[in-house]
Amino acid sequence: MKPAVLLLDTTNFYSGLVFKGLENKVLKSDKYIFVTTEFTIAEIYWLLTEKRGMNRKDALDLIKSVPLIIIKSNFFKHKWNEADGLIGNRDKSDIPLVALALSLKNHDGIWSSDKDFEVVKGKFKIWKSRELL
Amino acid sequence: MGQKILLNLPEKDLEKVETLVKIGEFTSKTEVIRFAVKQLLYSEERMKKFEELTKELQKQTKERGMTRKEIEREVEEAKEQTRKLISQMR
Numbered sequence: 001m002k003p004a005v006l007l008l009d010t011t012n013f014y015s016g017l018v019f020k021g022l023e024n025k026v027l028k029s030d031k032y033i034f035v036t037t038e039f040t041i042a043e044i045y046w047l048l049t050e051k052r053g054m055n056r057k058d059a060l061d062l063i064k065s066v067p068l069i070i071i072k073s074n075f076f077k078h079k080w081n082e083a084d085g086l087i088g089n090r091d092k093s094d095i096p097l098v099a100l101a102l103s104l105k106n107h108d109g110i111w112s113s114d115k116d117f118e119v120v121k122g123k124f125k126i127w128k129s130r131e132l133l
Numbered sequence: 134m135g136q137k138i139l140l141n142l143p144e145k146d147l148e149k150v151e152t153l154v155k156i157g158e159f160t161s162k163t164e165v166i167r168f169a170v171k172q173l174l175y176s177e178e179r180m181k182k183f184e185e186l187t188k189e190l191q192k193q194t195k196e197r198g199m200t201r202k203e204i205e206r207e208v209e210e211a212k213e214q215t216r217k218l219i220s221q222m223r
């Protein structure tokens with residue numbers, strides 16, 4: 001069964017914006033509701049404004065044009081240590097998304113091609129872009 | 134003032150709606166439904182904005198001759214800032 005609610009990581013999100021590839025098709029498919037953390041949004045905003053020279057309004061408009069729910073860290077901070085134990089040794093920057101995945105019930109998994117997320121494969125389904133089209 | 138409607142939702146969808154309220158993203162189930170309807174009705178407008186802004190970014194990627202590896206390097210730079218922030222939070 002296809003998922004409906006997916007946790008979104010920075011690499012797939014950014015690739016979907018700057019490349020006309022599979023990630024772009026998934027983002028605009030309108031089949032999914034994406035959920036992510038403030039940390040991911042801060043990274044995307046920085047990439048768009050600093051690396052791509054996009055003005056702040058356009059960067060925010062672009063982020064808002066994706067069917068996306070941004071979750072504040074207060075919601076998942078109680079799962080921070082558990083997430084750190086799971087993925088902290090691989091990449092500290094992935095802790096917030098894993099903490100969110102541990103906190104949020106009823107999501108359908110993480111959409112990511114990042115190999116670091118393989119360590120949480122037993123806990124959550126990790127979706128590849130081609131599986132979502 | 135709007136009109137009231139009665140709505141039957143499958144259990145699975147209702148659970149998801151309730152989760153969105155529980156996590157504080159919406160104040161009520163009604164608000165979630167309103168948001169979903171708005172998303173559907175304005176999806177064309179949203180998609181137009183998405184297309185317009187991503188087209189420019191994709192053009193830039195092509196002009197700069199950037200590969201996936203280079204995009205991943207850019208993401209790494211952004212993630213490095215998150216790592217620093219996280220280490221300051223501890």
